[in-house]
Amino acid sequence: xxxxxxxxxxxxxxxxxxxxxxxxxxxxxxxxxxxxxxxxxxxxxxxxxxxxxxxxxxxxxxxxxxxxxxxxxxxxxxxxxxxxxxxxxxxxxxxxxxxxxxxxxxxxxxxxxxxxxxxxxxxxxxxxxxxxxxxxxxxxxxxxxxxxxxxxxxxxxxxxxxxxxxxxxxxxxxxxxxxxxxxxxxxxxxxxxxxxxxxxxxxxxxxxxxxxxxxxxxxxxxxxxxxxxxxxxxxxxxxxxxxxxxxxxxxxxxxxxxxxxxxxxxxxxxxxxxxxxxxxxxxxxxxxxxxxxxxxxxxxxxxxxxxxxxxxxxxxxxxxxxxxxxxxxxxxxxxxxxxxxxxxxxxxx
Amino acid sequence: xxxxxxxxxxxxxxxxxxxxxxxxxxxxxxxxxxxxxxxxxxxxxxxxxxxxxxxxxxxxxxxxxxxxxxxxxxxxxxxxxxxxxxxxxxxxxxxxxxxxxxxxxxxxxxxxxxxxxxxxxxxxxxxxxxxxxxxxxxxxxxxxxxxxxxxxxxxxxxxxxxxxxxxxxxxxxxxxxxxxxxxxxxxxxxxxxxxxxxxxxxxxxxxxxxxxxxxxxxxxxxxxxxxxxxxxxxxxxxxxxxxxxxxxxxxxxxxxxxxxxxxxxxxxxxxxxxxxxxxxxxxxxxxxxxxxxxxxxxxxxxxxxxxxxxxxxxxxxxxxxxxxxxxxxxxxxxxxxxxxxxxxxxxxx
DNA sequence: GCGCGCTACTAGAGCGCGCTAGTAGGGCTA
DNA sequence: TAGCCCTACTAGCGCGCTCTAGTAGCGCGC
Numbered sequence: 160x161x162x163x164x165x166x167x168x169x170x171x172x173x174x175x176x177x178x179x180x181x182x183x184x185x186x187x188x189x190x191x192x193x194x195x196x197x198x199x200x201x202x203x204x205x206x207x208x209x210x211x212x213x214x215x216x217x218x219x220x221x222x223x224x225x226x227x228x229x230x231x232x233x234x235x236x237x238x239x240x241x242x243x244x245x246x247x248x249x250x251x252x253x254x255x256x257x258x259x260x261x262x263x264x265x266x267x268x269x270x271x272x273x274x275x276x277x278x279x280x281x282x283x284x285x286x287x288x289x290x291x292x293x294x295x296x297x298x299x300x301x302x303x304x305x306x307x308x309x310x311x312x313x314x315x316x317x318x319x320x321x322x323x324x325x326x327x328x329x330x331x332x333x334x335x336x337x338x339x340x341x342x343x344x345x346x347x348x349x350x351x352x353x354x355x356x357x358x359x360x361x362x363x364x365x366x367x368x369x370x371x372x373x374x375x376x377x378x379x380x381x382x383x384x385x386x387x388x389x390x391x392x393x394x395x396x397x398x399x400x401x402x403x404x405x406x407x408x409x410x411x412x413x414x415x416x417x418x419x420x421x422x423x424x425x426x427x428x429x430x431x432x433x434x435x436x437x438x439x440x441x442x443x444x445x446x447x448x449x450x451x452x453x454x455x456x457x458x459x460x461x462x463x464x465x466x467x468x469x470x471x472x473x474x475x476x477x478x479x480x481x482x483x484x485x486x487x488x489x490x491x492x493x494x495x496x497x498x499x500x501x502x503x504x505x506x507x508x
Numbered sequence: 509x510x511x512x513x514x515x516x517x518x519x520x521x522x523x524x525x526x527x528x529x530x531x532x533x534x535x536x537x538x539x540x541x542x543x544x545x546x547x548x549x550x551x552x553x554x555x556x557x558x559x560x561x562x563x564x565x566x567x568x569x570x571x572x573x574x575x576x577x578x579x580x581x582x583x584x585x586x587x588x589x590x591x592x593x594x595x596x597x598x599x600x601x602x603x604x605x606x607x608x609x610x611x612x613x614x615x616x617x618x619x620x621x622x623x624x625x626x627x628x629x630x631x632x633x634x635x636x637x638x639x640x641x642x643x644x645x646x647x648x649x650x651x652x653x654x655x656x657x658x659x660x661x662x663x664x665x666x667x668x669x670x671x672x673x674x675x676x677x678x679x680x681x682x683x684x685x686x687x688x689x690x691x692x693x694x695x696x697x698x699x700x701x702x703x704x705x706x707x708x709x710x711x712x713x714x715x716x717x718x719x720x721x722x723x724x725x726x727x728x729x730x731x732x733x734x735x736x737x738x739x740x741x742x743x744x745x746x747x748x749x750x751x752x753x754x755x756x757x758x759x760x761x762x763x764x765x766x767x768x769x770x771x772x773x774x775x776x777x778x779x780x781x782x783x784x785x786x787x788x789x790x791x792x793x794x795x796x797x798x799x800x801x802x803x804x805x806x807x808x809x810x811x812x813x814x815x816x817x818x819x820x821x822x823x824x825x826x827x828x829x830x831x832x833x834x835x836x837x838x839x840x841x842x843x844x845x846x847x848x849x850x851x852x853x854x855x856x857x
Numbered sequence: 858g859c860g861c862g863c864t865a866c867t868a869g870a871g872c873g874c875g876c877t878a879g880t881a882g883g884g885c886t887a
Numbered sequence: 888t889a890g891c892c893c894t895a896c897t898a899g900c901g902c903g904c905t906c907t908a909g910t911a912g913c914g915c916g917c
Contacts, residue, residue: 191866194869195865195867197906225638228580228638228640232578232902232905233871234906246604247799252595256626273604273620285573289574289577290576450596451800531874532873543876543896546875547896575873577873579873580874584902
């Protein structure tokens, strides 16, 4: 029996709480027009200081809060940005955290919509549009490019952290190639030759990092050692990849470069549980520097992206599209840099 | 110069993209009234199958999506639940993931608002109310009880994961006391006597877990070994606590029970970096079983809460308040259970 | 005394939709 | 033929707000 069952009574009309006060209630209480209250709440000139005071007082007494939905409806511009992110992805969470202040600075409100296992990105995006987002910020979306193009045609859109060319959207991301290149250079510099890449499949950044890995290996004369294990950007994929490597006949590589931090953490997990010493036997490098990479016990060598700046540029790009300052299609890239921590070191050999 | 200055141009009309189509556009295209289109989109009876078809066709051609804000405004009930959560807290993220399907089941839409360092819970809650949430689900809110009471008086509210008594809100949470008690029983059973509790201060669950720890220690005749190190529910707090213990003269405890997983992870981090073997020298136990506890390399012994059920009950409670089925004030508790993983074991001694 | 400009305020349309009350027209019965 | 019901549709108000176009009232100069 559900603990709530005993309470099931027929649907009564609204809850006992009194109706939410509206602007008209405040106006009536102060004895002015609705329009004036509106002025005051928007901080516009045109009301005397005394009236202003009285309006705020009355509003506080009534517990009045402006209704954003109605405000958006009435206003041409809604000043709302819709953010799509993946709840599970700590890097996305970092981005969301950074987008809040960036949006506030430009006077935007934010609506979040999470992609979760039971709710795909399409659904999440529909929700954002329905909630009157003026523009969309998509954090590392995994839906096909064509879908993103269609969305970009419908509504100003900024894609964060995924490389998309020639679509009617702005793109703000980090240079993946130099970042990945730096990883390989670093590992080779330590003496590694058997460097495996667990890739991100078609996930944002995946193809770029994979290609950069290949190029860098070739540049170091290690073309024969190129080896890409298919993966994606989840812990599970990292676990699978590690298990696959452990199950093989040949010796483990001395270094594994994962396409993102979560995947690297999956690798770490399975390797350490199997008694593989990190970094003595295998060095592991991730990508993103999501907060868990640094904070926890994980201590992962990774590539840091400048998240606050990424967030700032993304919001700014959305704003520019909205102001009509330019057409969509900007392509902004930031530097990223290798962050050496405890999961990497010289090979044992 | 204010960061807003460059923007203070007269707001131009929308971007080059054509205006968002409305219901009237669809109606005009089909050659029917707006009301009929509305009927069709709401799936109400009263339109012929042919008309229905034509409406959907026209809508697709125009790229029309119903405007949720306007719908909410026009409709009495908005069917929107507002969720407050802490972006950084993986347990909250788990909750959010679980709330989506639970809400959908009862026909509710969700609006998320994240508390982040630059945006406190009050602000986040205001945003939720402004976006016409009919009810609020607060995930482990840390604002004072009085504030929660005030919110509860204004709007149907369900608090998840924090114990609050006699407030005009529903509370859905797990039994913290038996969970914490089980942790102590388990550790004592392994032979531990020096069991330190790093508490959660006044964070949700903190006081209850602290009290349960004390009671359980006493029950085992270990009153003299009771030791509570102040902390809270972040990795940083765990790091601080670990550093504090390492800096002391006396030997390390053989077991540390942290008030949540993040705090435990902070402990793990500092201890392992300092060469303390886990669990050989110190056993560590967390609380919540957030997904990182299990998935990663962390492999933390912790207390699992039944998140899907918690989510389901929370949404159900909100729904009941909204339907007026009962007054706020329900107090629901779920069982939780110890999950033994790799960070705990018998003491070395 | 008049027009002027200024401050402080108001009237009222309209944002996109839901919903109630209504109507037109067709088929059926008696 | 009138009377009735049923299907398929429409008119128009109102949700809570913003915003444009006003107005009322006042001090001021000439």
